Amino acid sequence: MGVFKNSNFKQITAFFLKKETVIVSYILLAVIAGLKQYLHHSYNNYLIYKYVFWHTVDLQNLYLNYTEYLDSNHYGPIFSLFIAPFALLPDGLGMILWNIANVSILLWGIFSLPLSLNKRTLIAWICAHEALTALFSFQFNIALTGTILLSFSYLIKKKEIQSAFFIAFGTLVKLYGIVGLAFFFFTKNKLKFILGGLTAFGVLFLLPMALSSPSFVLQSYHDWYDSLSHKNALNASLTSFQDISLMGIVRRISGNVNIPNAPFLIVGVILFGLPYSRVNQYKNLGFRLMLLASTLIFTVIFSSGSESPTYIIAFAGVAIWFMIQPDPKNVWIIALFIFAFLLTSLSPTDIFPRPVKEFIRLYSLKALPCVIIWLTIIYQMMRIDFQSYLIADK
Numbered sequence: 001m002g003v004f005k006n007s008n009f010k011q012i013t014a015f016f017l018k019k020e021t022v023i024v025s026y027i028l029l030a031v032i033a034g035l036k037q038y039l040h041h042s043y044n045n046y047l048i049y050k051y052v053f054w055h056t057v058d059l060q061n062l063y064l065n066y067t068e069y070l071d072s073n074h075y076g077p078i079f080s081l082f083i084a085p086f087a088l089l090p091d092g093l094g095m096i097l098w099n100i101a102n103v104s105i106l107l108w109g110i111f112s113l114p115l116s117l118n119k120r121t122l123i124a125w126i127c128a129h130e131a132l133t134a135l136f137s138f139q140f141n142i143a144l145t146g147t148i149l150l151s152f153s154y155l156i157k158k159k160e161i162q163s164a165f166f167i168a169f170g171t172l173v174k175l176y177g178i179v180g181l182a183f184f185f186f187t188k189n190k191l192k193f194i195l196g197g198l199t200a201f202g203v204l205f206l207l208p209m210a211l212s213s214p215s216f217v218l219q220s221y222h223d224w225y226d227s228l229s230h231k232n233a234l235n236a237s238l239t240s241f242q243d244i245s246l247m248g249i250v251r252r253i254s255g256n257v258n259i260p261n262a263p264f265l266i267v268g269v270i271l272f273g274l275p276y277s278r279v280n281q282y283k284n285l286g287f288r289l290m291l292l293a294s295t296l297i298f299t300v301i302f303s304s305g306s307e308s309p310t311y312i313i314a315f316a317g318v319a320i321w322f323m324i325q326p327d328p329k330n331v332w333i334i335a336l337f338i339f340a341f342l343l344t345s346l347s348p349t350d351i352f353p354r355p356v357k358e359f360i361r362l363y364s365l366k367a368l369p370c371v372i373i374w375l376t377i378i379y380q381m382m383r384i385d386f387q388s389y390l391i392a393d394k
Contacts, residue, residue, distance in 0.1 A: 035134070048138075076220075112153035113320070148295070148299075151164075168197055171201075185276065231305065247304055289324050299366065
């Protein structure tokens, strides 16, 4: 009987570690989330995205509030081309395919990582619930996570032009993509990377003009800057669904909404930059992957615009960090990961009573495990000799 049970367990494990199982599961999540929101008429974000295309075609300001939806657009003009194939479809079909496209890019990024297939598969499973949270909001952050991962993977594979393209695309859509430049020092062909980046930025800057006009696109970039500046000023709040960040935790626990971002960002950038002093570690895969995890988490916990669906970016960093640990049985590492999975990923779900969920939201505590893990990553990057840090890369 014991042998039979062991055999069944191995078969089940092997099934869930198949790449095909992960892909099918993610597509099902995308379809279910899209269909549920469509049937419940809860797809405001998708309408914002859809009208970026139509407003571009009609030469209308991309960043005003319109009667078709609540809130306003905060994505760059190039987004009009990315959303175009979906905007042209009926809403129900368009939003389901939009979700599928987003998870496809995320999985492309995850499975591009220089890790064993089992580790990449487990990273995908760890991110699945956070991806589902973002899918219910039709968030582009899912695809953005994939583009950051791809910018890293292509650079590691010495494909500088492809890496630069994904950095340019992510930046011109939502600015967060610029964090891909953190991997710049990992390439030996820096001139090729810089030229590829400049070319990609130039082409992507001009492309929306095919739907509109040069003057409209130039004005749109100016409007985008104004929109982001205005949004940043409104993000700091003691009650909103945004500001789920390190600064948000401090502001909300202290009750002082006027605490500025700048001191946190200065300290954060200094800490983020410390590992770059270990130049002799650059060539080691473990160090590079740690920096990737640090970058993904840093992007979110130091942004006052972070909301719950944004955490697919940070949680991908948590998953990578956890899967590359040299000592997977380390009690501190396991405890931190469980803490993150419960408080960061599962806190919006019904396993927490409503008053507890509201308490976590009001004090931005979803960010807390990611902050602690990020500090742990910085410590590890400064102390570990990655020369003997063994990671399967096949």
